[in-house]
Amino acid sequence: MKKAVVLLSGGLDSSTTLFLARKEGYSCRCLIFDYGQRHQREIKAALKIARIAKCKAQILKIALPWRGSSLLDKKLKIPQLNNSITQELNNRIPTTYVPARNTIFLSYAVSFAEATHSEAIFIGANAIDYSGYPDCRPEYFRIFNGLIKCGTKIGVEDKSVVIKTPLINMTKAQIVKLGLKLKVPFECTWSCYKGGRTPCMSCDSCRLRKKGFDETGIEDPLINSNIKNQNARLPK
Amino acid sequence: MKKAVVLLSGGLDSSTTLFLARKEGYSCRCLIFDYGQRHQREIKAALKIARIAKCKAQILKIALPWRGSSLLDKKLKIPQLNNSITQELNNRIPTTYVPARNTIFLSYAVSFAEATHSEAIFIGANAIDYSGYPDCRPEYFRIFNGLIKCGTKIGVEDKSVVIKTPLINMTKAQIVKLGLKLKVPFECTWSCYKGGRTPCMSCDSCRLRKKGFDETGIEDPLINSNIKNQNARLPK
Numbered sequence: 001m002k003k004a005v006v007l008l009s010g011g012l013d014s015s016t017t018l019f020l021a022r023k024e025g026y027s028c029r030c031l032i033f034d035y036g037q038r039h040q041r042e043i044k045a046a047l048k049i050a051r052i053a054k055c056k057a058q059i060l061k062i063a064l065p066w067r068g069s070s071l072l073d074k075k076l077k078i079p080q081l082n083n084s085i086t087q088e089l090n091n092r093i094p095t096t097y098v099p100a101r102n103t104i105f106l107s108y109a110v111s112f113a114e115a116t117h118s119e120a121i122f123i124g125a126n127a128i129d130y131s132g133y134p135d136c137r138p139e140y141f142r143i144f145n146g147l148i149k150c151g152t153k154i155g156v157e158d159k160s161v162v163i164k165t166p167l168i169n170m171t172k173a174q175i176v177k178l179g180l181k182l183k184v185p186f187e188c189t190w191s192c193y194k195g196g197r198t199p200c201m202s203c204d205s206c207r208l209r210k211k212g213f214d215e216t217g218i219e220d221p222l223i224n225s226n227i228k229n230q231n232a233r234l235p236k
Numbered sequence: 237m238k239k240a241v242v243l244l245s246g247g248l249d250s251s252t253t254l255f256l257a258r259k260e261g262y263s264c265r266c267l268i269f270d271y272g273q274r275h276q277r278e279i280k281a282a283l284k285i286a287r288i289a290k291c292k293a294q295i296l297k298i299a300l301p302w303r304g305s306s307l308l309d310k311k312l313k314i315p316q317l318n319n320s321i322t323q324e325l326n327n328r329i330p331t332t333y334v335p336a337r338n339t340i341f342l343s344y345a346v347s348f349a350e351a352t353h354s355e356a357i358f359i360g361a362n363a364i365d366y367s368g369y370p371d372c373r374p375e376y377f378r379i380f381n382g383l384i385k386c387g388t389k390i391g392v393e394d395k396s397v398v399i400k401t402p403l404i405n406m407t408k409a410q411i412v413k414l415g416l417k418l419k420v421p422f423e424c425t426w427s428c429y430k431g432g433r434t435p436c437m438s439c440d441s442c443r444l445r446k447k448g449f450d451e452t453g454i455e456d457p458l459i460n461s462n463i464k465n466q467n468a469r470l471p472k
Contacts, residue, residue: 058301060299061299062298063296063297064344064347064351065294066347066348066351066352067351068347068350068351093389093392097389098347099346099347099348099350099351099388099389099390100343100344100346100347100350100387100388101347102387103343103346103347103383103387103388104340104343104344104347106343107336107339107340107342107343108300108336108340110335110336110339111300111302111304111334111335111336111337111339111340112302112335114304114335114336115300115302115303115304115335116302116304134386134387134388134389134391134392135387135388137386137387139386140383140386140387143379143382143383143386143387144383144387146379147339147376147379147380147383150370150373150375150376150379151336151338151339151370151371151373151376151379151380152335152336152339152370152371153329153333153335153370154335155370156329156370
């Protein structure tokens with residue numbers, strides 16, 4: 001069986017990517033990063049998704065003591081969006097950008113893939129409905145694949161491992177539809193940058209997720225299940 | 237003052253690179269990786285070199301639980317060279333190769349450099365008298381610089397950080413000569429893959445270091461100081 005390493009954050013995109021890789025016949029090992037993000041909810045979500053997908057998961061704790069991002073530094077504020085999300089996101093890289101995050105994640109994934117003789121690395125990056133992070137664009141992954149070919153033993157021996165980005169050119173609505181088709185348990189995923197009891201609905205990540213469900217005309221089961229939970233806690 | 241991040245292993249090459257970067261007018265911050273290597277001697281050496289160079293040092297502990305290298309897995313044997321080093325090293329990548337090691341180290345360096353507004357990353361890689369690791373060759377660093385330009389905020393904003401490899405085309409003898417000129421305290425560096433009391437003199441790294449000093453016609457002060465220490469311990 002062909003083997004793959006899947007970068008799993010516990011969000012909508014990476015969870016859909018895991019279920020897609022599995023459907024394509026890969027035996028998947030998930031890499032989950034505990035990199036000092038504001039909350040542990042997404043790590044718990046990632047573990048749950050891996051368990052449901054019946055895939056092994058490896059949590060890697062990594063230190064970025066220099067921070068440089070509002071996702072890592074609680075003194076900085078997570079930006080709130082008030083206007084149209086596409087209008088606000090078009091012309092800036094937000095403070096939630098983490099310096100070289102995907103480069104760090106992928107470098108570990110390459111090491112893991114090479115040591116375990118895996119032939120693919122799956123990442124749920126998307127360059128359509130996204131926050132404008134430069135390390136989510138097709139050109140970036142094209143260059144990274146060249147780096148693997150040139151800079152690893154497996155690459156120079158011509159059995160190279162390849163980074164795959166199946167969602168890169170999809171809209172969020174298309175990703176939602178694909179995930180529903182693959183039976184991704186969206187109610188177990190977590191996208192919000194903040195670690196509250198319920199999603200904040202105003203950060204980039206919540207807004208992009210909402211856009212996807214709104215355009216599909218389907219209710220987000222995560223929001224749905226949160227409302228149900230809240231109702232269940234109300235005095236009768 | 238222009239700022240740089242310097243990857244420091246405590247060996248001959250990275251120590252010379254640090255002293256060179258300092259001479260070129262950079263304010264240097266050293267990154268030292270504790271990545272599960274067989275011994276702590278090189279980390280202690282790196283800390284000492286940084287202290288002598290009066291530069292700040294940051295140790296990063298990173299986990300590579302999949303290993304995949306004789307440098308990380310004590311069950312595997314470090315290869316011993318018996319014949320001519322250039323003859324033996326020419327046609328193989330040795331088991332001391334660590335999957336994607338330089339990619340991991342450089343990805344952290346890029347993150348650190350971006351967060352601290354540094355303009356350069358120095359690495360003491362060498363592609364002449366070296367062990368044949370693919371991630372030490374000029375083409376690899378050329379591609380990595382392209383990756384930074386495309387995949388970081390600092391890169392797309394046109395103030396990119398650049399990886400510099402000043403030793404890449406030097407022989408080990410030329411590096412020794414440069415280090416002596418820069419007053420690198422070679423007696424404090426450590427190159428041996430094994431963590432013995434004295435260098436083993438038979439691993440790739442010891443043999444390449446010896447080649448450098450032999451061709452220069454100068455005694456290695458590390459070996460010299462070890463012999464003196466041993467003599468001092470002998471009963472009189």
